[in-house]
Amino acid sequence: MMIRTAGDLGAHVRHQRNSRKMSQQALAQQAGVSVRWLKSLEAGKSSVELGLVLRTLMALGDIISVIDSPPHTGIDLDDVLRRFEREAT
Secondary structure, eight states: OOSSHHHHHHHHHHHHHHHTTTHHHHHHHHOOOHHHHHHHHTTOOTTTHHHHHHHHHTTOOOOOOOOOOOOOOOOHHHHHHHHHHHHHH
């Protein structure tokens, strides 16, 4: 799964927890976090502590892999459209 936002991460954690038929209380206890904190994570709050996120993912049996994004091409869409319009006339 590609996770690009805090919301994506929260949705992933919630999905994994539900697929394991775990309550928030059970996952929070296993990960050593509070239920309130877990609710914030699942809600996509961007200020959650990274160390606790990693602990929660480990409690779910998840592994994080980081991949480089492709380099930005620097294409200016307005420039492309101007050239297209010039060629069309």
